[in-house]
Every structure is written in structure tokens, then in C-alpha cells.
Amino acid sequence: RAARRAALGTTVFTELTELAQHTGAINLGQGFPDSDGPRTMIDQARKALASGANQYPPLGGAPELRQAIARQRARRYGARYDPDDEIVVTTGATEAVAAAVMAFCDPGDEVVGFDPSYDAYQAAADLAGVAYRRVSLRRTADHFAFAPDELCRAVSPRTRMLLLNTPHNPTGKVFTHSELADIAEVCRSHNLIAVVDEVYEYLTYDGAEHLPLASLPGMRERTISVSSAGKTFSLTGWKVGWACGSAPLVGALRSVKQYLTFAGAAPLQSAVAIGLDHEEEWVEGLRGRLRRQRDLLAEGLAEAGLGVLRAEGGYFLQADTAGSDPAEAERYCRELPLSRGVVAIPTAVFAQDTAEYRHLARFAFCKDPDLLRRAARAIASPS
Ligand code: PMP
Ligand code: GLN
Secondary structure (H helix, E strand, O other): OOHHHHOOOOOHHHHHHHHHHHHOOEEOOOOOOOOOOOHHHHHHHHHHHHOOOOOOOOOOOOHHHHHHHHHHHHHHHOOOOOOOOOEEEEEHHHHHHHHHHHHHOOOOOEEEEEEOOOHHHHHHHHHHOOEEEEEEOEEOOOOEEOOHHHHHHHOOOOEEEEEEEOOOOOOOOOOOHHHHHHHHHHHHHOOOEEEEEOOOOOOEOOOOOOOOHHHOOOOHHHEEEEEEHHHHOOOHHHOEEEEEOOHHHHHHHHHHHHHHOOOOOHHHHHHHHHHHHOHHHHHHHHHHHHHHHHHHHHHHHHHOOOEEOOOOEOOEEEEEOOOOOOOOHHHHHHHHHHHOOEEOEEHHHHOOOHHHHOOEEEEEOOOOHHHHHHHHHHHHOOO
16 A cells, blocks of 8 residues: 555544544544534525535635635625635635645645644645644643744745644644734745635634734735634534635645545535625624633633643643643543543644643533533542
8 A cells, every 4th residue: 555645544533533432432532513503504505405506516616605705804804805716615624725735835845834733734745745844832831832933944945835723723822913923924035835724713712813824914925814614603514615815826726626626515615605694693602602611621620630721712722631640641541531431632643742742632622511511520530
């Protein structure tokens, strides 16, 4: 079998979700919500299926969806994208990121990103024969930060692209304006294309706000902003994503995408178009629920003796297992399903510098409050 494929193994999400199913443990490992998205969108998808929207949509995505994406970016960020040639609909954010790596990098080229990283980035780079250079998000007292000079040093003459995820999985970090300014400076001075995975763009808490890198000076023409309906609407199984950027960048993405999937599911695209035009009230409600769920889980884990780090955005929080037995998060997470009936993920599986994160475990809080309470109680109970 091809070495390239052999190196991929099985994703940690498949492994741990299977473990949760076998052991009957509560799955705070894989990040997916356990409640449905907006009723109106689900009804619209059903209607679209029944009324014959069942053939290929255009390569770039259903025009009404591209128009709705353009309206949303204008409304939310004051950013103008032409739905005809500056927006492409993809099969989830995952396809957009993979297509970008293939579109802008040749084998032997390099992509710079952050450590830890969502696992699909390393895999996309490996499949394309591209090196993924990571800059550590180092632990501060209760959060994470990178050193701008480390970022500069990670760039080489072979670097073509910078890959950023904010709000960040798995740390819960929302990159600040000044951090984004440092990142933008590196992109401009080394002539890099920036690909920003913004799937959690609206899921921010406690006054943290997502700021698109594309809105910084000189960045619009070199940035591809990637998002998806999965997180915004709690519809992760729909796999409707998109990328916005200048016409030459989006054109390059489209030319790769035409041979990856050509197009995604037509009836879901029309439902997402309707959802986007009416998302604000839904998103506000979702954000409030997620914040309360985060607090509930954080309090429970703190009572159980774990140190909980600040999570400003997304689905996940980081807990410090250093004071627990076992103290190593890898062993802690391996024992947790059997000893306490809960699945969490050791943060080091997302990292190259595994030592930096060896006492951290990622817990998903995008789950029913009762389930989170039960999980926290189980973790706190004496063994
Ligand atoms: N990017 C990040 C940072 C994620 O956490 C996830 C997982 N939910 C994805 C991308 C995948 O998005 P999609 O399902 O739209 O491909
Ligand atoms: N993004 C989700 C997570 O980080 C799950 C993605 C997946 O199952 N591939 O948990």
C-alpha cells in the first residue's frame, strides 16, 4: 500500500467515538452537537428534496447559496465578495483547506501553521507532499500565545502558505487583533497566501470577537476565508462549506475542487442559503447555550480537581491533568472511559511538540447540559 496512505492511520475521532460506543462512555471527545440545527433549514432541505433539486449544482455551488454567503459577509464584516467568482461552495471546510494546499503548493513546498492543529491540516499537507511547519501556541497562565519571532523563523524560501484557524481547535483560543497584525505582517513580507479556517467564527464568548484576517491592511487579496454551515447551524453532518477570496485565488481553488468532488449535495445548499439570511437570532441563542455549557463543564471539572484553561471560542475547553492520577493526559484519557465512563482527547494528539501539551486534555462542551453534568459528576466521583 502507498506509504503516504499508511502514514495517515485512523483519525482520533473515529477511534474515540468507537471507544465511547463500545464502553457506553459519554463522548466528550468528538466535537459534534447532540441537538439539531434550525427547524426551518431542515424543513427547507426536505422541501428541496421533494421538489426535484436532486441533480448536480454548478461547480462553484448553488448561485442562491453563493449570494447568501456574500450577503452574510457584507452584513457581518462589511466585506464584499462577488458571488460569481470570489466564492466557492465546498464539501465542508475540510475540502476547502485540502484544495487550497493542493492549489498553491507543489511537492516539497512548505505551509506554516500553529501547534496544536486540527488534524486534517497535517493530513492535507502529507497527501500533497508538502511540509507542515508548526509554531507552538505555548501555554500561558490560563491560555495560549505564540512568539512572533518563532513565526518569522518558521518561514523559509519554500513557504507558500500560512494556515490559521481562529477561533482555534483544540485550544479555544480566539486570535487577537495584535496577533493577527503580526501574522499579516509575516504574510505580506514573505508574500504568503493565508488560508484561514473560520468554522467557529460566530461561536465566541465573554466579549471575545472573531476578526477576519482578510480585513487587515493588504490581506484581502492574499487571504482565503473558509467557513462552514456545520458549526454555525449545528449541522455538522451536512458538510456544506465555502471559501471566499480574490477571483484568482478562488479560481485556483475551483480548478482543484472540480476533480476532488466537483460539487456537494444540492438540496442542502438551498437550505443553507435560507439559513444564512436568517442566522442572527439562531446564532445568538446557540452562542448563549454554548457559553452556559462551557461554564457548566468547567465548574464540574474544576470541582473534580482539574485545572481549566480559558476557552474563548469554539466547542472545546482544555483541562490540566497535572494534579490527577495519572498525570499524563495521554494515560488519563485512556483510563477515563473505563474508570469514569467519559471520553476526552489528549491534546498532544493534535501536536508535534507533544511535551508542551502532555498535561492537557480536550473536552467538548457542545453537548446536552445534563450529559455534561453527569460527565463532571462521574469524573469527580472517587474511584
Ligand atoms: N476545521 C476545524 C477547525 C474543525 O474543528 C472542523 C471539525 N468540525 C472542521 C474544520 C471540519 O469542518 P467541515 O465539517 O465543515 O469540513
Ligand atoms: N471537528 C471535530 C473535532 O475536532 C470532529 C471532526 C471529525 O470528526 N473529523 O472533534
